Amino acid sequence: MKVSFTLNGNATSVEAPPDMPLLWVLREKLEMTGTKFGCGIAACGACTVHIDGVATRTCVMPVAVVDGAEIKTIEGIAPAPGELSAVQTAWLEHQAPQCGYCQSGMIMAAEALLDENPDPSDDDIDNAVTNICRCGTYERVRTAIHAAARARREG
Amino acid sequence: MSNETKKQSSNIATIARRTFLVSAGVVGGGVALGLALSPNRLKIHRDDVASGNEVILNTWVKLTPDNKLTVIIPHSEMGQGVGTGLAQMLAEEMEADWDTVAIEQAPATDEYVNSDLGRGYIVGEGAKIPRFVYPMLDFTFLQLAKGMVGQITGGSTAIRLTGYHGMRRAGAAAREMLMHAAAKEWDVPMHSLRAEASVLHHDASGRSAPFGAFAAAAAAFTPNLKPALKTPDQYKIVGTAKPRLDLPEKVTGEAQFGMDVIVPGMKYAAIAQAPKFGARAVSVKDPDNAAVQAAVQIVNLEDAVVVVADSYWTASNALNQLDIKWEGGDETLASDTLRATHNAHLEETRHEEIMDKAGDATTLLQSADAISVEYAVPYLAHATMEPMNCTASVRNGKCDIWVGHQNPIAARDSAADVLGLKKSDVTVHNAYLGGGFGRRAKVDNVVQAARVAVAVGAPVKLIWSREQDMTNDFYRPAVVSRMRGLVEDGNISAMSHAYVYADAGMPDSERPFAFQYDVANKHIARHPYPSPIPVGSWRSVDFTQMGFFNESFVDELAHKAGADPLAFRYAHKSDPRHRAVLEQLADEASWGRPETPGAHQGIAIVDSFESIVGQVAEITIEDDKRVRIHRLTSVVDCGQVINPNAAEAQIHSSVIFALSAVFFGEITLKNGEVVQQNFPDYDMIRLHNAPKQQVRFVNSGHAPGGLGEPGTPPVAPALTNAIFAATGTRIRELPLTRAGFRSV
Numbered sequence: 015m016k017v018s019f020t021l022n023g024n025a026t027s028v029e030a031p032p033d034m035p036l037l038w039v040l041r042e043k044l045e046m047t048g049t050k051f052g053c054g055i056a057a058c059g060a061c062t063v064h065i066d067g068v069a070t071r072t073c074v075m076p077v078a079v080v081d082g083a084e085i086k087t088i089e090g091i092a093p094a095p096g097e098l099s100a101v102q103t104a105w106l107e108h109q110a111p112q113c114g115y116c117q118s119g120m121i122m123a124a125e126a127l128l129d130e131n132p133d134p135s136d137d138d139i140d141n142a143v144t145n146i147c148r149c150g151t152y153e154r155v156r157t158a159i160h161a162a163a164r165a166r167r168e169g
Numbered sequence: 170m171s172n173e174t175k176k177q178s179s180n181i182a183t184i185a186r187r188t189f190l191v192s193a194g195v196v197g198g199g200v201a202l203g204l205a206l207s208p209n210r211l212k213i214h215r216d217d218v219a220s221g222n223e224v225i226l227n228t229w230v231k232l233t234p235d236n237k238l239t240v241i242i243p244h245s246e247m248g249q250g251v252g253t254g255l256a257q258m259l260a261e262e263m264e265a266d267w268d269t270v271a272i273e274q275a276p277a278t279d280e281y282v283n284s285d286l287g288r289g290y291i292v293g294e295g296a297k298i299p300r301f302v303y304p305m306l307d308f309t310f311l312q313l314a315k316g317m318v319g320q321i322t323g324g325s326t327a328i329r330l331t332g333y334h335g336m337r338r339a340g341a342a343a344r345e346m347l348m349h350a351a352a353k354e355w356d357v358p359m360h361s362l363r364a365e366a367s368v369l370h371h372d373a374s375g376r377s378a379p380f381g382a383f384a385a386a387a388a389a390f391t392p393n394l395k396p397a398l399k400t401p402d403q404y405k406i407v408g409t410a411k412p413r414l415d416l417p418e419k420v421t422g423e424a425q426f427g428m429d430v431i432v433p434g435m436k437y438a439a440i441a442q443a444p445k446f447g448a449r450a451v452s453v454k455d456p457d458n459a460a461v462q463a464a465v466q467i468v469n470l471e472d473a474v475v476v477v478a479d480s481y482w483t484a485s486n487a488l489n490q491l492d493i494k495w496e497g498g499d500e501t502l503a504s505d506t507l508r509a510t511h512n513a514h515l516e517e518t519r520h521e522e523i524m525d526k527a528g529d530a531t532t533l534l535q536s537a538d539a540i541s542v543e544y545a546v547p548y549l550a551h552a553t554m555e556p557m558n559c560t561a562s563v564r565n566g567k568c569d570i571w572v573g574h575q576n577p578i579a580a581r582d583s584a585a586d587v588l589g590l591k592k593s594d595v596t597v598h599n600a601y602l603g604g605g606f607g608r609r610a611k612v613d614n615v616v617q618a619a620r621v622a623v624a625v626g627a628p629v630k631l632i633w634s635r636e637q638d639m640t641n642d643f644y645r646p647a648v649v650s651r652m653r654g655l656v657e658d659g660n661i662s663a664m665s666h667a668y669v670y671a672d673a674g675m676p677d678s679e680r681p682f683a684f685q686y687d688v689a690n691k692h693i694a695r696h697p698y699p700s701p702i703p704v705g706s707w708r709s710v711d712f713t714q715m716g717f718f719n720e721s722f723v724d725e726l727a728h729k730a731g732a733d734p735l736a737f738r739y740a741h742k743s744d745p746r747h748r749a750v751l752e753q754l755a756d757e758a759s760w761g762r763p764e765t766p767g768a769h770q771g772i773a774i775v776d777s778f779e780s781i782v783g784q785v786a787e788i789t790i791e792d793d794k795r796v797r798i799h800r801l802t803s804v805v806d807c808g809q810v811i812n813p814n815a816a817e818a819q820i821h822s823s824v825i826f827a828l829s830a831v832f833f834g835e836i837t838l839k840n841g842e843v844v845q846q847n848f849p850d851y852d853m854i855r856l857h858n859a860p861k862q863q864v865r866f867v868n869s870g871h872a873p874g875g876l877g878e879p880g881t882p883p884v885a886p887a888l889t890n891a892i893f894a895a896t897g898t899r900i901r902e903l904p905l906t907r908a909g910f911r912s913v
Contacts, residue, residue, distance in 0.1 A: 031483070038482040042437065047429035048422020050603070052554055053635040057848040060554060088422035102420040109412060109814050112822055113248030114419030115426055115554040115603030140857035146848060148554045148604045149248045150825025152859035154818070 017081045021046075022090025032078035037061045039077045040087060048088040048118045052146070059145030062119035063087045069126035069142075088118035091125055100169060101125050104162035105155075112149035120145045124159050132167055134159065210335075211342055211392035213280045218273075224384040226346055227392040228280070229259060229339040231273075236367055236381030238265050243275040243283040244331060245322040245575050247605035248822065249877050250413045250815040257811055258332040261406040262340030262399060264364035265380070272414050275320065277577035277597035283320050283331050320578040323610055323706060324679075325778035325875020328811055333873055341396035343387075350386035351378065401809055401870070410814035415601070427573035427600045430560045430630065436465060438621050438631040439484040441491075442473040442641045445498025445841035446702050450474050454492040467491070468624045470617060477625050481632050502701055504647075504837040508545065511649040511669045514698050521667065521694035524682045528690030530653075533663035539655040540729060544718045545902045548836035549645035549707055550851060555603020556638040559618035562628035563588060568595045568619060569628075573602035575610040583612035584619040606826070607706030611643050639851060640843040643705030644836055646671040648714040652722040656730045661741060663690035664726075666718065670695035674706045681711035684719055685776055686741035702838065708826055709878035712777040716882025717889075717903065720773035724890045725899065734890060735760050735772050749867055750774060750783040750804050757865050758785035758802035765789065765799045771891025773883035778875030780807035781867075782820070784887040786860075790895050796905065797913045798828075798860035798888070803880060805864065808871035816876055820864045823880025828860070829853045831885045832912045835904050858912045 018027045021044070028043050040046045040063070049072065052060030056071035063072050064086040091099050098106070101124050111117045120143065127134055127142040134142070139159050147155070211227040218241060223231045231239040240256040252272035260270050275281035344364050351369045352359040355376060363370045370377040401408070418424040443449065449471045464487040468475040474493050478484035514520060533539075560571040561584070568588055574580045577599040585592045602609050618631040633641070650668040654661060664684055675681060682693050707713065727737035739751050751774060754760065763770055767789055774783035787800040803820045810816050833852040837844045845851040889900035892910060900908055 034480070034482050038480055041429075042480050042482075045431055046422075047425075047431070050426075050554075051428065051556065051632070053848050055635070055847055055849070058554070092421065098420065105420045106412065106416055109410075109416060109818065111248075111416050111419040112250075112818060113246075113554065113602060113604045114415070114424050115601075117419055118422045121420060140855075143856050146554070146853045146855060148552060148606075148826070148829075148853065150822040150854070150859070151818075152825065152854070152856045153821050153862055156856060 015078065017077050019080050019082060020084045022086055028077070030077050033076045036063070036072040036075045036077050036080055036085075040072065046087060046089055050115055050118055052116065052119075057146075058116070059123060060116050060119040062122040062145065064122060064126055067126070067129060069123045088122060091121065099125065100165040101128065101158070101162040104158040104165060108154045108158040108161060110151050110154040110158045112151055116145055116147045117151075120147060120151075120155055124155070124162065127159070128163055128166055133163055209392065209394055211339060211394060215276060215278060215280050218276060224388050226343040226384070226388055227339055229336060230263070230343045232343075232381060232384040232387075234381045234384055236269055236379040237271065238263075238269045238367065238380070239271045239273050240336070241275045241281065242272050243281045243320050244327045245573065245577070245599060245602055245605065245609075246415055247322065247573070247575065247602035247609065249327070249819060250415065250812065251322065251327045252415060253411060253413045254328055254811045254815060255332050255336045256414065257406050257411055258328070259336040259340035261404055262337045262396075263344045264366070265340070266367035267406055267411060269367050274599055277320055277581050277599055279578070281320060282578060283335075319576050321610070322575045322605065323607060325780075325877045325879065328873045329779055329875050332811065337398055338394065338396060339392075341398055342392040342394070345393050345396050346387040346390040347380050347383045349390045350383035354383070354386065407809070407811055408813070411812055413815060425600050426555055426603045427560070427571060428555050428558050428603065428632070430571040430598075430600060432560060432562055432571070432628040432630070435560065435628040435630055436477045436479060436625060437481040437484050438475050438477045438618075438629050439481060439488045440473050440475045440617065440631060440633060440637055441488055441493060442637060443495055443498060444640070445495065445500065445502075448472075448495040448498035450493050451496045452494040455490065456492050457490070466625050468621050470620055473617060475617070475621050475631070477621065477629060481630075485634065498841050499701065500841045502838050502841040504547075504839070507647070507701065507838065508649065511647070511698065514669055514696050515649055515651055515667055517696070520696040520698075522670075522697060523692070523694045524677070525684070525691060525693040527688075528663070530663040530665045530690040530692040533655055533690050534653045534665055536655055538657075539653055539663070540725065541651065541653045542722065542725060542901060544650040544652065544721060546648050546714050546717060547834070547903065548647045548702070549830055549834045550639050550642045550836050550845070551604070551606045551608035551707060552639060552851060552853070553602075553604030553606060553608055556635055557608070557614045557633040558631060559614040560628065560630040561615075561618035561622035563619065563622045566590065566594060570595065570597045570615055570619065571600060572597065572615060573600045573609060574615070575602070575605045575607070579610070580612055580615045583615050587616045587619055588623065606708045607710070608642065611705060613641075635848070636846045639845055639847060642836075643703045644700075645707030645713060646673050646700050646704045650714070650718045652718060654722060654726045656726050659730045659732060661686065661688045661726055664688050664722075665692040667694050667696060668714075668718070670697045671700035671704050672697070673704050673710050675710040679778070681715045681777070685747070685774075686723060686738070687743050688741070702843075708823070709777060709881040712775060712878070712882040713827070713830075713885075716773070716775040716777070717885045720775060720883060720886030721889060721899075721901065724771070724886065724893065728893075733761070738772070738774060746781055746806050746867075746869055746871070747774065747776065749869065750781050750806050753865060753867055754783040754785060754802065754804040757804055757863060758787070758800075760785060763787050768799055769891050769895035771887050771889065771894055773886035773890060775879070775882040777879045777882055780805065780874030780876060780879040782879045782883055784824075784883040786887040786891040788888070788891045788895060790892070791913060794910045795913045796888070796892065796910050800863060801860045801884075801887070802863040803865070804867060805880070806867040806869045806871070807874040807876045807879065808869060809873045810866050811873060813866065816866065817864045819876045820880040821862055823878065824862055824884050825854050825859060827881045827884030828888070831888055831903055832905055835906075854912070
């Protein structure tokens with residue numbers, strides 16, 4: 015079927031089986047590989063994008079469901095090409111990534127949290143960001159989220 | 170001459186002799202022969218690594234006339250920041266301006282092997298060789314003799330071997346070449362020149378010019394294999410927290426992992442490997458023909474069935490619909506029977522290989538006061554965030570492989586072997602690794618992708634599902650251990666250790682089995698028992714099991730002696746570096762004075778890969794035996810720290826990696842198959858249960874040790890020793906769920 019949505023601000027149409035997960039549509043049909051495959055059962059969060067502003071794990075999300083939706087991926091999270099979002103900036107400032115594979119999903123989860131809660135506590139972060147990172151970047155991810163929250167509030 | 174020095178000299182002679190023998194013995198070994206004979210490693214390179222106006226100064230350094238410096242990195246980036254660290258070491262000796270430095274992945278070709286780096290320079294200089302290196306050199310020679318060369322990232326060797334022996338010299342040699350060129354052009358003595366921040370100065374005449382101005386002229390000089398090197402007090406780049414060069418593209422989604430490669434005309438493949446190890450697919454049926462219609466092709470690799478389609482999801486769905494009949498494999502294989510077999514094997518001394526022996530432990534341990542305990546740890550999966558994958562294209566007798574690999578040269582060779590191609594006809598494009606931890610040193614995925622690409626006549630990206638990844642690993646071996654010990658007058662008078670051993674690939678020279686305490690009578694023996702399922706290196710390899718056994722047992726002995734666990738360890742250590750780590754750890758962790766009221770502490774210290782890591786876990790036990798870690802303190806002596814920020818990250822990472830294993834990690838077997846499939850039944854530490862970490866480095870003044878792995882081994886025993894302190898329950902089996910403990 016033909017599915018249409020707004021992707022990172024651009025009207026996008028794609029031909030895909032209706033039950034194909036959005037993850038694979040993004041990665042294979044649209045060749046946007048920043049969103050990652052990790053587990054296939056929405057357990058790890060590597061495939062997180064924003065659907066109508068909500069952090070969503072896309073490896074089990076049929077593409078038909080997002081028809082008409084507004085989708086934002088890691089490729090579209092920066093305010094403008096060549097710039098970085100406050101979260102991305104904080105991520106670099108605190109040298110959060112290691113292998114980097116889970117970080118797109120981690121950043122998208124953090125962005126959604128801060129959109130909803132501009133000053134999250136540690137518990138808020140724990141509850142909202144449940145992504146798995148095998149490199150164990152958690153300590154710096156937490157620090158970076160707090161730093162990004164500050165930057166956004168003061169920004 | 171001291172005995173130690175004599176011993177080293179004679180070993181150097183042996184190595185030198187063997188170099189000649191091996192070199193002479195390899196007939197038709199091509200480049201391998203050239204490498205072994207070459208007096209100058211730094212002259213070997215490929216012209217095609219230079220593009221545009223780049224000039225190759227030596228193997229690892231390119232420079233442009235407009236002063237841009239590129240360091241060629243013969244290691245894989247899998248999260249550790251290796252490129253940045255190696256570039257810092259090179260740039261330091263070159264006196265380069267860090268802002269001009271870029272890094273580039275070395276080609277996966279024989280010119281850029283890293284396995285000879287330590288050897289080449291050490292033998293060349295004839296200087297003091299660390300004792301641990303000897304057997305490693307032997308190992309390298311062995312590999313060379315077999316005609317094998319490697320570009321291996323593993324064993325925590327990048328900084329301590331490639332960096333310390335290779336990159337520093339490459340940088341200093343490049344600087345000398347530039348100074349030669351400037352001295353000639355300006356007609357001044359070389360010693361009157363000064364290099365600083367990528368500029369050469371002749372102070373007497375006030376002349377100066379950037380490095381780049383001499384790039385072309387410098388390349389004509391021969392790189393000096395024994396250039397003068399700086400002393401650590403002169404360092405400006407090494408020892409500073411330079412931001413990692415690979416991170417900007419890791420926050421924008423632009424970083425290319427093996428999984429992200431897109432090749433024109435590429436198909437996607439899903440795979441079902443034999444559920445029982447060693448089984449074969451004897452028939453593949455498509456019950457309602459739907460899968461065949463949707464799928465481009467079904468490829469039976471015998472030990473696996475692959476479906477190729479125009480998308481991974483289509484291929485995966487079609488694969489799930491297939492009716493595959495498997496034959497073979499051992500249906501009786503199960504964790505409980507394997508454990509019983511291990512236990513029985515451990516009792517039979519005829520199997521034992523003695524690894525370390527002193528005095529007469531066996532007699533002393535017959536004392537009624539001796540304690541005897543059994544430990545056991547399970548198989549573990551690597552579960553890298555990026556499931557295994559590989560993209561292959563085979564056309565016109567040439568093969569291209571895109572993969573994130575810990576040994577891209579082994580990947581190249583494996584593809585050449587299976588396809589019957591020359592190695593030079595296979596090109597491996599090494600991408601970022603979405604985690605390695607030892608798993609990505611294996612070539613199973615590469616061989617599969619190459620075979621499938623040939624079978625379907627098109628480029629293919631093979632993707633393993635998480636379930637395939639978890640059930641087809643090369644697992645950290647399960648080990649059963651028996652430890653005995655005798656405490657007399659507050660001291661360990663004798664100890665013994667017997668353990669079942671499955672070879673995971675670690676050289677004995679690393680001495681993972683060593684009981685790292687001063688004990689006059691000891692008997693350490695392994696009982697080899699090959700694993701019935703594939704095993705391999707898992708972050709810190711045999712140190713993970715041995716660290717748990719030894720550091721739990723020494724805690725038991727301390728308890729038996731009625732001694733403080735830290736003081737007891739200290740009293741049994743004479744190595745000043747170990748003692749210094751314990752002293753600083755006592756202070757940093759406020760040992761005996763927990764920060765959190767009512768908390769309990771546990772300690773462990775393990776020396777691995779030439780680095781010493783001591784850790785204290787501070788915990789409380791909450792309702793339902795839930796373990797809360799309030800603080801985990803690591804004190805690390807890894808010698809010279811190259812990049813404090815990246816170094817701290819490696820300890821953070823090692824701790825979390827180990828904690829996931831302690832709390833959740835267990836691969837079990839039932840009816841010949843791996844039970845665990847995905848993260849719900851092989852769970853991981855996440856933000857909510859990741860403890861606050863405190864990491865401190867000891868400034869010991871020693872040469873750099875490894876750091877990717879040494880933070881892992883002490884974590885489990887530090888935590889279980891804390892649980893003992895808190896509850897009196899001694900954890901002798903992992904994971905903690907065996908004893909009913911769980912994470913908060």
